[in-house]
Amino acid sequence: MIQMMGTEDATTCHMAILRHTGSGAVCLCHFDSCGTETGCKKMLGLVKELSKDKLPGRMELHLFGGFRDDKGTSEGLSIKLLTAFNNLPEEIHLQTACITDINNTKKGSTNFPVIYGIVIHLNSGEIQKATFLDRGPDQPIRSARHFTGSEEIINIYDHKKGVLSIGPFNYSTMDEIDLLCRLPDQFIREHLSTSPEQEPAHFEDAVRAALVQIRDHPKPLQTVFKEGKPRQYKLEANGAWTRCN
Secondary structure, eight states, X not given: OOOEEEEOOOSSSEEEEEEETTTOOEEEEEEOSSSHHHHHHHHHHHHHHHHTTSOOOOEEEEEEEOOOOTTOHHHHHHHHHHHHHHTSSSOEXXXXXXXXXXXXXXXXXXXXXXXXXXXXXXXXXXXXXXXXXXXXXXXXXXXXXXXXXXXXXXXXXXXXTTEEEEOOOOOOOOTTHHHHHTOOHHHHXXXXXXXXXXXXXXXXXXXXXXXXXXXXXXXXXXXXXXXXXXXXXXXXXXXXXXXXX
């Protein structure tokens, strides 16, 4: 049922694809500099598990994202990612590194990323630049966890059951959350982003939805993930995700 995997909205963030050429198994991760080493290890573990007893092949790595930002955030993450993958026990073949300076373009005197999003076609392994109209279910819940400083990278797709599985997880609330929900767009862009000028047009709406989620559900383990169960979705033939638990 799953034919493509993708992610987007990467400014200083990086997007990584690890693929085994024999089995065709793919793992994709969106890195923001937190949990980098653990995330790389998890990616390798998942691809190895899916490639067990399959055709021989090698691990190929593709990296995208970042740009020449003033704070050097992108460059720091590029180095962290390359180091983390290089330190893995398995031999990793770096195929693509469209990161930081290589992913940079200028509009006037301002630097911008060339690629904000990517998609990989699972059957062929072809990778393309991409943007998405639908970012999947429970986006405010997922963003709220990320927005409150969680450093753990989590896998939201259960390949054994064929379901998107979100949570259960907790997130911290914030002081003055009502005020934060009413902040004007300009304030959100200027103060709640690592790269205000480069953020996509929907940035403010996504951040505000996450803040409203935190305000309305300050204790998600009680009100969102009832009985400590994840929120699970199956992909229907028409491309829609349907709640299945």
